[in-house]
Amino acid sequence: MIQYYYLGSIALIAIGMYIVIAKRNLIKIILGLDIMDTGVNLLFISIGYVKNATAPIENVPGPYVDPIPQALVLTAIVIGVSVMALALSIAIGIYKKTGTLELDEILGVKK
Amino acid sequence: MDALTLFGIFVLLPLVGALVSYFGKKYAPIIAVIFTGISGIFLYLWYGNFGSYTIDIGVKLNLTFDITTWFFMLMMNTVIFSSLLFSVSSKLKRAGGFATLMLLGFAGANGVLLARDFLSLYLFWELMSWSIYLLVLRTSGEYARRYLLFGVLSAYLLIMGIGIIYYYTGSFLYADALSGAIPHAIWPWILTFLILGFGIKMAIVPFHVWAPYAYSSEQPFVAFLSGGLSKLGAFGIFMSMYSIAGISLLQSFGTFRGVSLMGYPFALLGAATAFIGTILAIFQDDIRKLLAYSSIGQLGYVMIGLGLGTPLAIGGAMFHAFNHAFFKSLLFLGAGAVIYRTGKYKISEMGGLGYRMPFTFMFVLFAIFALAGIPLTSGFISKWMLYEAAISRKFVIVAPLMLIASVGAYLYSYRILYGVFLGQLKDEDKNVKEAPGPMLAAMFILMVPLVIFSIVPGWILGWINKILVENGIGKLNYTTFSYSSAIGGANMAVFWIAFILLLIFAMLMFMAKKARVVDQYDNYLAGEAPPSVALHAAHNYYKPLRDTWAPLLKHSIDRAYEKFSKFFAGGFYEIKRIYTGNPQDYAAYLGIAFLAFLLVGWWLLW
Amino acid sequence: MKKALAIVLAILIFIVFALAFVKIPFGEKMSTYPHYYNPITNQTSNMSLPQHYLTYGKNDTGATNMVTAIVVDYRGFDTLGEVTVLFLASTGVGSLMYVENKVKKKVRRSNAVVETGSKLLFGFIILFGAYIFIHGHLTPGGGFPGGAVIASAFLLLYLAYPKFHAKHEKLSVSESIAGLTFVIVGLIGLIIAGYFLYNFLPFGLPTYLFSAGVIPLIYVAIGVKVGSELTAIVDSMMGVRE
Amino acid sequence: MIRPVLLIALPLFFAFLSPIIGIWSKKGVRYLIIFATALNATLAGILLLEALQKPVFDIIGGFQPPLGIVLMVGPLGAIIAFIINLVAFAISIYNLKVEKEPIVRYSMLYLLLVMGSTGMVLTGDLFNLFVFLEVTSIASYGLAAYNKDKKGYLGAMKYVIIGSIGSTFVLLGIALIYSQLRTLNMLDIAARIGTMDPYVKIMAFTSLFLGFGVEAEMFPLNTWVPDAYDGAPHPISAAFASLPAKAGVFALARVIFTMFSFTNFLWFVVVMGLLTVFFGEIVAYTQKDLKRMLAYSSIGQMGMIIMGLGIGTTLAVEGAFYQMIAHALGKALLFIAAGFLIYAARSGKIEDMKGMARNPLIGIPLLIGALSIMGMPPFAGFYGKFFILMGGFSQGYYAIIALFLAASIVEVAYYARFIKIVFERGNESKVIRPDAATYVPLIILAIIIVVIGVYPKPILTVLQHVGTFIAGGA
Amino acid sequence: MVTDWLIHAGLVALYLFLAMVIGLLFMGIARKITARIQNRVGPPIYQNFLDLGKLLAKKTNIKHNWIFDFAPLFGLGGVLLILAYLPMGGYIMLSGQGDLILLLYILAIPALGFALGSGASGNPNAGVGVMRALTLMLSYEMPFLIVILSLMIFYNTASLSVLLQKQMNYLWGIAALPISALAADIALQGMMAEKPFDIPIAPHEIASGPLVEFGGKYLGLLMLYSAGSIVVETSLFVDLFLGGGIVLNPTVYGTLAYFVNYLVWLALIFVVWMIAIFVNAVFPRFRIEQAFKFYWKWPTVIAIAGLVQAYVMSVFLGVVP
Known part of the structure; x- marks a missing residue:
């Protein structure tokens, strides 16, 4: 089985990394972080996948997918949300203080 | 006389004295004089019975009370007794602090003289050197800073010497150093480190720069510093050359008449x-x-x-x-x-x-x-x-x-x-x-x-x-x-x-x-x-x-040190530029670190 | 220059992780999973961890939805931690958005369709959200999706009525009560059975509403908590509108 | 018989309770926090006494380890938890000085920061460790920006970016391990780490090491530290230096010793530790601002502690843990004192603080803290530094130790410069007396530092169990 | 035992008295010779005895404070002590009990006492004079100490009596180490503060320097001190390099030997004194920097050459006297 899902999720992580390092705008950086987060979550789920198996709800028979990654991802997603919420509120704060979201201007102004 | 009385009289008593005399305010020097007097009397009484003991305060401190220690303690005790007696009437500002630090230095000095293993030697050596630092600080911060730099340099030279011995013998005891585990060619390194480390306290030429600064603080302290504490350097060199290394080992490096x-x-x-x-x-x-x-x-x-x-x-x-x-x-x-x-x-x-x-x-x-x-x-x-x-x-x-x-x-x-x-x-x-x-x-x-x-x-x-x-x-x-x-x-x-x-x-x-x-x-x-x-x-x-x-x-040696430290400080400002302040660079550092880590890990496994 | 560095880094990381994940089989049967080992009793069991959950999960926890069983019962401590994270997020955002001098912002009125639509839909969305987290242990989804649905209901009201404001005190009270129920349930488990978060209620019959012991109770609490927290975050992010 | 889980459940209970109490009296919440941290500290103390005999396993939810989560508390974990809560208690007294508005939320964030750090130290489950890492980081993000001024926001922004990248790497590490071993319990992983494919094993180790390295302030990853500490309110920077940092390093120790058993790779950890020390001390020398310094x-x-862990012999790791304890106490004390000095001098720059510490109530604890950090004898910092140095020597790292000593001479240089300025005679008029909320924590911390330093026996009896810890035990 | 102890003390007293008389006589001769060189008649040889008598008989003596008295006390006492430790004419008085290093340091006692006394006089000229004397001492001590070191190394002894023994049965110092003897004589000129180096007592510049405040009995005793120091310095040179005047072996010929040796010793110190006086009569006075630079340049080089010669002979060629 070719691991498209693995490669896909790692690609997401790499893209997220690229965005964080290359992009100027603060919101884009935060989105980059979020993309990395979703990439990892996708990776977790694809690790737990079993070929032609259904969701682990007992009332449906047949082989089940590995439930643990799903439980973990549930937590990871909520953590991702909280970090994004905080990051965005900090970005709002920075915007209020410096009037811009461009990183160079913020740092330039600060120096 | 067992371990606790020896350790108690010569190290704990001054420490307690230091604490008590801090609250003595005006009468602090008098209290301090009494404490040093007591240890002086015991020193006189115990001339005969020498012996070595160990104290366990979590780490084992091996103390030995022999004629060499007694001889140096005689000096130390008389000098601090008279300097404190002197300071009774010299109306020092914040005399409480002065007496405390003097007694701390005294306790440190006694500890160094009694110590027969490198851990306790280093412990008391540092205790003594920072109590001097604070005493010099009472007069001028800048002089104290210069003293402390050399004090720490001397401590770290000792650490290098001790470390090398520990690497070969695996123990801190002086006696074990001669157990033959140390190859012959390493001894010059060890001795150079130890002697230079102790030499700094004796203000040997290249390292004498701190002395004129430290000696221009309050006179009673300086009397104890130059009269008493510089002898620790002499004691240290004597111990490292003739008790740790031993005369025969020194001779084995070839003798010149x-x-x-x-x-x-x-x-x-x-x-x-x-x-x-x-x-x-x-x-x-x-x-x-x-x-x-x-x-x-x-x-x-x-x-x-x-x-x-x-x-x-x-x-x-x-x-x-x-x-x-x-x-x-x-x-x-x-x-x-x-x-x-x-x-x-x-x-x-x-x-x-x-x-x-x-x-x-x-x-x-x-x-x-x-x-x-x-x-x-x-x-x-x-x-x-x-x-x-x-x-x-x-x-x-x-x-x-x-x-x-x-x-x-x-x-x-x-x-x-x-x-x-x-x-x-x-x-x-x-x-x-x-x-x-x-x-x-x-x-x-x-x-x-x-x-x-x-x-x-x-x-x-x-x-x-x-x-x-x-x-x-x-x-x-x-x-x-x-x-x-x-x-x-x-x-x-x-x-x-x-x-x-x-x-x-x-x-x-x-x-x-x-x-x-x-x-x-x-x-x-x-x-x-x-x-x-x-x-x-x-x-x-x-x-x-x-x-x-x-x-x-x-050409003065002081100015040479000045230029030397200016040169290094300049270098530091260069290194500071790594912290650019831009989170993106930091993210890039993180990525690079990850790859570097992986490279080393991979290279190690294959 | 930074772009080039970023691209190179991204590609290198991709390659490095790709090399690692190439070695990991995808979608293999659970039988190929290695068997778990219990460090306290020091014996390796005959089956792997997921298999254990799938086979004994039902009679251990009484829940039919295995993910919920793991989330709330087996690894309930994670969920406790994760609820704290959400609680932290809402307090954090609340403290960062906290502004003494309330700056008034002018906001346009939305049109009538949105207003009436949201008034009608609000009840149903809340009901649907409640359904999700009440049946958490039976059907897919649970406290978190349910809570999110409830929050979306309130979001709808914010969109519809510019002057609408959820009361902060009410939200934080409901939030902390829900959190407290979760912790108290855990503590009761500790007092009764000696294990924190122990499932002390009877499991009842599988696929019935009142089954799987403590799980529905916890999930209801989580649902309410997530709902109020997300609304609180939305509310403080909205800032103040006159 | 204390259940370690109480150390996490009770603060959580009080955190959830405080919004309700907050409605009635804001002051009530502050004192609740002090009570909560005090209770936590005593519980941790009792737990420490128990953990001395044998490691305490606390099964959560009644399911045997790999199934459910288990709290694994060895003597080392217990003492770090005890010190974290003790320092948290001292800092919580200093919290009374914080006036900036949403004080109820501030107290909740602070309490959960403490809970998160304690959780990281106690947990025995890898994913649970990640959750507690997140609890700590998110609480820190919120607190770092609490001052709501430009410095605070920027510091928090940097912390968020680096922190979340770090946590992504941790998650990646967990994914890698889970994909091969299908379990999350640390001891279970440790037992079956051998079966992993070597390349995946290295990848997992590096990602986890990097992820926790961010929290443990290792060299290339600690770039957020100066801005976050500088921007945060004073008690928080004191908390940052002692709580999450110690938990992060303990997690690192878990990664190095409990889970993975690399021997030939450890020298690289030592090199990283040395780099951290080197850059940390050198840049500190150039700093004009007190909190950044x-x-x-x-x-x-922290670099020294990482070096100690990397050296790996029982003596060095014992020294590393001793230094963790000493540094937590010393740095908290220094930051609280720094807070007072900045408040007294009304400016962050060191030059403006001429003679501000001449009042013995602030001067003596400051000196004790500074000397303990520098590694001077009768204080806690001495044994840590000495054991690490000797451990380094016993492994033959001559050059590395020599470089480390050079860096610590630089450290002594800038501390002496700071002490010189702060104790200078000159403007006696502007010297003000610290009030109770400031000098009480200082005196508590100073007394502990001296007691640990003068009589290290209790600490060393606890740290004797380092052998089992290195071998992968609790 | 007590009787021969008394005889010994009596002899020592006699020798010391004779030394004092010789000293005063030499001063008289010196004044006579320099006068003759400068083409004038000059005072009679016994002039110094008359001056001494006049000074000691003076009734009114000026005194500044109790430290002022140190000069005559330590001066005279010290010089007599040095004479006691210096074998004169082969008669070993106390030098058996103390070696050359002790002698070097005893040389300092009268000088220091004298410096203290003049310092206490409060006269700035005295202070400057003592400063010059000390600087001069530092300069001439360099070659002189190297010379003494080479003697000690060559003869492998530090005790003066043993040195005389070895010179007697081996070779005189001047024969064995001529270079060192030359350096020693140049240094001697500075020690005796004779003309090129009489900077401390320079009458024109600082009104006879340290002696400025002394009058009456103080000046008298100090004159005795300077007389004694002349005998000391010349006798030191003779003992080190000219075998201390021992021609007949006292163990063989008994008291006759002592008598003859004493005369030879007297002649030898007179020769050394004449060299110094002739140099004194001819040379103008150096400035103190010149003196210092002079002494630390050529005499030191010569002394080092002597040291190298002594070192080579004793260590490599194994010459053991």
Whole structure:
């Protein structure tokens, strides 16, 4: 089985990394972080996948997918949300203080 | 006497004293004096029963109380007892803090002397060095900073030495160092680290820069610092060369007319220190700086003795360390008394105080005699032993340097005597009173041994001989009144009798006629109006000598250190640029770090 | 220059992780999973961890939805931690958005369709959200999706009525009560059975509403908590509108 | 018989309770926090006594380890938890000085920061460790920006970016391990780590090491530290230096010793530790601002701890843990004192603080803290530094130790410069007396530092179990 | 035992008295010779005895303070002590009990006492004078100490009596180490503060320097001190390099030897004194910097050459006297 899902999720992580390092705008950086987060979550789920198996709800028979990654991802997603919420509120704060979201201007102004 | 009493009396008691005296406010010095007095009494009582013990405070501290420790503790205890007695009446600001830190330093010093394993040595060494730091901090932060840098450098040199020994023997005990686990070629490294580490405390030349700064803080502390604590350096070097390494190991590095090639370079270093210290001392105008450089010079002698390593040389070094402890602290206390009464530091500003403070003058005079090595005091005997050691083994570089340095000592001694005590009394010092009681008592305590041991050198030579025999270095030949070596000897009893008889004869010749006391302006002004400012020739006293030495004096070691640290600070600002402040760079660092990590991990596995 | 560095870094990381994940089989049967080992009793079991959950999960926890069983019962501590994270997020955002001098912002009125639509839909969305987290242990989804649905209901009201403001005190009270129920349930488990978060209620019959012991109770609490927290975050992010 | 889970459940209970109490009295919440941290500290103390005999396993939810989560508390974990809560208690007293508005939320964030750090130390489950890492980081993000000024926001922004990248790497590490071993319990992983494919094993180790390295302030990852500490309110920067940092390093120790058993790779950890020390101390020398200087110096100290862990012998790791304890106490004390000095001098720059510490109530604890950080004997910092140095020597790392000593000379240089300025005679007029909320925590911390330093026996009896810890035990 | 102890003390007293008389006589001769060189008659040889008598008989003596008295006391006492330790004419008085290093340091006692006394006089000229004397001492001590070191190394002894023994049965110092003898003589000129180096007592510049405040009995005793120091310095040179005047072996010929040796010793010190006086009469006075630079340049080089010669002979060629 070719691991498209693995490669896909790692690609997401790499893209997220690229965005964080290359992009100027603060919101884009935060989105980059979020993309990395979703990439990892996708990776977790694809690790737990079993070929032609259904969701682990007992009332449906047949082989089940590995439930643990799903439980973990549930937590990871909520953590991702909280970090994004905080990051965005900090970005709002920075915007209020410096009037811009461009990183160079913020740092330039600060120096 | 078991481990706890030994450790308790000599280390815990001063620590408790430090705590108690902090709250003593005005009476703190008196409390401190009592504590040091108690440990002094015990020191006297326990002369006989030596022994080694271990204390477990979580880590095992091995302590040994033997003749070498006893000898150095005698110095340490007397010097701190008299400096604290001195400070009772010297109205120090925040005397509580002063007494606490002095007792902390004392506890640290006792700990170093008792320690027989590197952990406790390093522990007490650091305790002692930072208590000095805080004492110097009381006067000036900048001087304290410079001192601490060297103090820490000395501690870390020790750490390197200890570490290498620990790498080979796996234990901290001194005794285990000789267990043969250490290969022969490593010993020079270990000894260099240890000796330089201890040498910094003795202000050996390249590392002497901190001394003039540290010695310009409160005089009672400085007396203890230069008189007592610098002896720890001597003790450390003696232990590392002759107890940890052992004389036979030193000899195994090839001997040059009976002196180990390992020790000889340090003797040369000592000779250089003696010479440079004396020359620099001659040109100082501030009395504290002058005494500081002279102390560096005198400690150079001790270094020479320890470096040469023949029984006579080490005995001379021990005896000179003993004398130095007493006459140097006496000098500093004398200077302290003068500063206390007149509030002036510059020698050229003082003058004629000898007439107003006769006792202080007498004490300082005796200290100068000991410093210059005049036979009236025991200072001569230790210098004699060092010369005999150098000359009997025909060392043609070390001996001249020593001789010239001791002649140089006359110059700066007389500068103190003339500048401070003789010459013309200035008007503002007209009604200067003699130093208060406790100060004089303190100085008297320090002067007594200098005189006694010059009349009866046998006692102290006995102790030193016991030290040498116990460490297997050899023995001195001496009797109660005389001492001799391969190429010469001297009998102090005959000297004293002859001197006293001839002095009485001169007295008789002199007493024939009475003389009329006359005012200081009487004779040479012959009736002219006295000048508004007293003509005191002490200003820039050795100007001709300074001009001849000018080309050499231009390069000062202090400025070399200044440039050295400027260079490094510049480098630091370059490194600072890594923290650019841009989170994106930081993210890039993180990525690079990850890849670097992986590379190393991968490379290691394949 | 930074772009080039970023691209190179991204590609390198991709390659490095790709090399690692190439070695990991995708979608293999659970039988190929290695067997777990219990460090306290020091014996390796005959089946792998997921298999254990799938086979014994039902009678251990009584829940039919295995993910919920793991989330709330087996690894309930994670969920406790994760609820704290959400609680932190809402307090954090609340403290960062906290502004003494309330700056008034002018906001346009939305049109009538949105207003009436949201008034009608609000009840149903809340009901649907409640359904999700009440049946958490039976059907897919649970406290968190349920809470999110409830929050979306309130979001709808914010969109519709410019002057609408959820009361902060009410939200934080409901938030902390829900959190407290979760912790107290855990503590009761500790008192009764000696294990924190122990499932002390009877499991009842599988696929019935009141089954799987404590799980529905916890999930209801989580649902309410998530709902109020997300609304609180939305509310403080909105800032103040006149 | 104390259940370690109480150390996490009770603060959580009080955190959830405080919004309700907050409605009635804001002051009530502050004192609740002090009570909560005090209770936590005593519980941790009792737990420490128990953990001395044998490691305490606390099964959550009644399911045997790999199934459910288990709290694994060995003597080392217990003492770090105890110190974290003790320091948190001291800092919570200093919290009374914070006036900036939403104080109820501030107290909740602070309490959960403490809970998160304690959780990281106690947990025995890898994913649970990640959750507690997140709890700590998110609480720190919120607190770092609490001052709501530009410095605070920017510091928090940097912390968020680096922190979340770090946590992504941790998640990646967990994914890698889970994909091969299908379990999350640390001891279970440790037992079966051998069966992993070597390349995947290295990848997992590097990602986890990097992820926790961010929290443990290792060299390339600690770039956020100065800005976050500088921007945060004073008690928080004190908390940052002692709580999450210690938990992060403990997690690192878990990664190195409990889970993975690399021996030939450890020298690289030592090199990283040395780099951290080197850059931390050197840049600290160049700092003009007090809190930034202390931040860089705390990086340097963390580098020393990482070095100690990397050296790996029992003596070095014992020294590393001893240094963790000493640094937590010392740095918290210094930051609280720094807070007072900045408040007294009304400026962050060191030059403006001439003679501000001449009041013995602030001067003596400051000196004790500074000397303990520098590694001077009768204080806690001495044994840590000495054991690490000797451990380094016993492994033959001469050059590395020499470089480390050079860096610590630089450290002594800038601390001496700081002490010089702060104790200078000069403007006696402007020196003000610290009030109770400031000097009480200082005196508590100073007394503990001295007691641990003068009589290290209790600490060393606890740290004797380092052997089992290194072998992968609790 | 007590009787021969008394005889010994009596002899010592006699020798010391004779030394004093010789000293005063030499001063008289010196004044006579320099006068003759400068083409004038000059005072009679016994002039110094008359001056001494006048000074000691003076009634009114000026005194500044108790430290002022140190100068005559330590001066005279010290110089007598040095003479006691210096074998004169082969008669070993106390030098058996103390070696050359002790002697070097005893040399310092009278100088220091004298410096203290003049310092206490309060006269700035005295202070400057003592400063010059000390600087001069530092300069001439350099070659002098190297010379003494080379002697000690060559003869492998530090005790003066043993040195005389070895010179007697081996070779005189001047024969064995001529270079060192030359350096020693140049240094001697500085020690005796004769003309090129009489900077401390320079009458024109600082009104006879340290002696400025002394009058009456003080000046008298100090004159005795300077007389004694002349004998000391010349006798030191003779003992070190000219075998101390021992021609007949005292153990063989008994008291006759002592008598003859004493005369030879007297002649030798007279020769040395004449060299110094002739140099003194001809040379102008150096400035103190010149003196210092002079001494630390050529005499030191010569002394080092002597040291190297002694070192080579004793260590490499194994010459043991």
